[in-house]
Amino acid sequence: MGKIALILALVIVAAATLFLQPEHAGLAIHPMDQFEISPLFGHGDISWYTPTNVTAWMAIAVLCIILLLVVGTRRRAIIPTRTQSIAESAYGFVYKMVEDVAGKDAVGFFPYIMTLFMFIVFANFLGLLPFSFTTTSHIAVTAILAMLVFLTVTIVGFVKNGTAFLGLFWVSSAPLALRPVLAIIELISYFVRPVSHSIRLAGNVMAGHAVIKVFAGFAGALGMFAFLPIFAITAVYALEVLVAFIQAYVFTILTCVYLKDALHPSH
């Protein structure tokens, strides 16, 4: 079945390269156009409430999450169906991560972390569909996600530990003379966290998508030899599938690590 599909795809690619030569085979690469934000209706300015492609793809992500976690588990079967099994695996995966990394007293934050994970993982995977828009490729989105985590962690740290939370910056195991220096470094690294947290996700997703577009542009220019960039696109796409999951995982596990710092600030 897979073999037949592969051969068929190769035949179609070969036929397309032979018969569908572009009228003007120029190098027209617009790798960043896919990230443009446009209103769903009309061409007006984009104000804060305008429904845009961002709205549409976030809504699709919400729909997919509801389909998987609510509709998929509607039977509450002891012996799960395939969809329910996936929902349970996702639940177990994130729950175990929260419990193992952030500690048992962090399970109260599990719905919050699950929300982040499910949103990022679905936004990433939906972004891999052709013609789709990737909401997590925008720094505005990931920065808000990271800032939410940063604020939550900081507030929880101070509420749970009071001023003892500042002990996070005071490395008591280091020699006394070094401690102020370390405190400055720790403080800087603490405030850099949301920056790295957000840029890591948006950067990875955006770079992969842009690379695919660049290769696609080559394919248009190369004519007969278009199969080379098409194979490259396939390879990059496979990598992107990995990245889509891994970046969601990394974002979530870092959230858990930061949460652990907030709940148990001692070094």
Added chain:
Amino acid sequence: MANDTHSADTETAHGAVDAAHGAAGHAEAASAGMPQLEFATFPNQIFWLMVTLVVIYLVLSRVALPRIAAVLAERQGTIANDLAQAEELKQKAVAAEEAYNQALADARTEAHRIVAETKAEIQADLDAEIAKADAEIAAKAAESEKAIAEIRASAVESVHEVAKSTAAEIVGSLGMSGDAKAIEAAVAERVKG
């Protein structure tokens, strides 16, 4: 791709305003390099992201997660129950086997007991019969002995009589008269010897 055609549309087909906007958009994108840095779109993205996150959070915390947790707990309970039941059944099987073995051993000892009892009874009966037979035999033997002794005594008597009368006849025929007393004494002397 969709965006490509969209901007192409804007530039060619639509009115001056749209064209100007599209050109402006392109100029802005070109100057910034990437749509990610078009700060004008930030409020829009942030607003819809917050809406999305709130919706997901509400759906997860109100419906999805409690339901999945309940299902998992129920499954855990079912598995634990089944295991406990299996353990109980196993215990029962072991108990049944023990009872069976016990019954078998009991039956065996009972059988042994009955065999021994019967054997003892038969032995006792046999002993009694043998003793009775022995006694009968002894009685018969004594009776026979007595009869034999009687017969012998009567035979000895007869021999005495015959010897006496024969001796008297012999003495008489020899022409001598013997007195009866002396003959009797002599005969008794001889027969005894």
